[in-house]
Amino acid sequence: MLAGLRIAEPVEPDFRLGITETETLDETPHGSLVFDGDVPEDGSCRMIEDGGTIHLVFPGRQTVAINGGEGSAELRVRPGAKAAWTPSMLVLDAALDAGGQHMLHTAGLTLPDSDAVVLIHAPSGTGKTTTSLALATQGFGLCSDDAMIVNVASGKVVAWGLPRAVKIHQKTAQMIPRVAPCLGQTWDRNGEQPVSLEKLAGIMRVENASARPVAALLHLARSADSQTGLVAMARTDAMVALAVDNVRTGMTGLLPMQKRRLATIAGLVNSVPTFRLEVGARPADAAALIRAALD
Incomplete structure (x- = not known):
C-alpha cells in the first residue's frame, strides 16, 4: 500500500518503526487500561496508556508500543502469527501525526x-x-x-x-x-x-x-x-x-x-x-x- 510513496532521495525520518519476530511478547505492560475487547478483523485486543506510550496487545500474537512524542514504535510478532491490521494503522497514524498530518x-x-x-x-x-x-x-x-x-x-x-x-x-x-x-x-x-x-x-x-x-x-x-x-x-x-x-x-x-x-x-x-x-x-x-x- 505504501510502495507508491517511496522517494528517490533519502531524508531524515520524523518517525521510526522497528519490527521484530520473536517468541517473547510483553503482554502485561505498565499503565492504565484504555480499551479491552474485540476489534474488527483482529479479535481480542487490549490498549494500555503509559505516559507518552500506547501499548496494544493481541494475546499470543502481537504487541506494539507507540511513542508519538519520541517519534517511534516497536512492533513485535510471534513467528507464524498472522499480523494484525489494527496496530499497523495506528502506527501509520502516529507516523503521520509526527509530521502534523x-x-x-x-x-x-x-x-x-x-x-x-x-x-x-x-x-x-x-x-x-x-x-x-x-x-x-x-x-x-x-x-x-x-x-x-x-x-x-x-x-x-x-x-x-x-x-x-x-x-x-x-x-x-x-x-x-x-x-x-x-x-x-x-x-x-x-x-x-x-x-x-x-x-x-x-x-x-x-x-x-x-x-x-x-x-x-x-x-x-x-x-x-x-x-x-x-x-x-x-x-x-x-x-x-x-x-x-x-x-x-x-x-x-x-x-x-x-x-x-x-x-x-x-x-x-x-x-x-x-x-x-x-x-x-x-x-x-x-x-x-x-x-x-x-x-
Whole structure:
C-alpha cells in the first residue's frame, strides 16, 4: 500500500518503526487500561496508556508500543502469527501525526480542470465508493475512496490520498457499469473485490499522492426521495459528523493524538465550505451540483 510513496532521495525520518519476530511478547505492560475487547478483523485486543506510550496487545500474537512524542514504535510478532491490521494503522497514524498530518475517513476527488480536491465523508456503507467512482466517470480525479491525509499545520488546508486498492461492491458494479473491465469473477463474503489503482487508471483519472488544496467538505447521506441534492451544511454539524467517525475515545478519555486529530478536523471545517450531499438513484448527478456550488 505504501510502495507508491517511496522517494528517490533519502531524508531524515520524523518517525521510526522497528519490527521484530520473536517468541517473547510483553503482554502485561505498565499503565492504565484504555480499551479491552474485540476489534474488527483482529479479535481480542487490549490498549494500555503509559505516559507518552500506547501499548496494544493481541494475546499470543502481537504487541506494539507507540511513542508519538519520541517519534517511534516497536512492533513485535510471534513467528507464524498472522499480523494484525489494527496496530499497523495506528502506527501509520502516529507516523503521520509526527509530521502534523492526520488520516481521516473520507473520500477525495479533484475537481474537473482543477487541482483542488473535495472531501466526501460518510460512515462505512453509506456509499462513498459508489459516489466517488460515479464522480470519476464525470471528469473528477480519484485520490482515494476511503482515506485522505489532511494537513492544516501550514496555515492552508491540503490533502492527499492513501494509495490503496478500492473495494468495489457488487451493487456498485451494477450502478456503474464502466468499472466492469476492472473486475474479476470472485467476490469475498461481503460481496466485494479489491481493484488496484493501476487498473482503475485505465478507465478514469486516478491522481497521485501529491498534497492538494481542499475546496470543500461534503457530508454524504442517502436521499429520501431518490433525487440527488446538495445543500449548505452548518459547520458545527459538519464537525460533529466528521469527529464522531474519526476521533476515538477510550476509558481515560481522548488520548493526545486524538486531541490533535480533533484540532485538525476543526481547522478543516473552519477553512472550507461545508455541504450535505444527498445521493439518490443517479449518483453521477452530483457532479454538476458540486461544480455549480463551487463555481
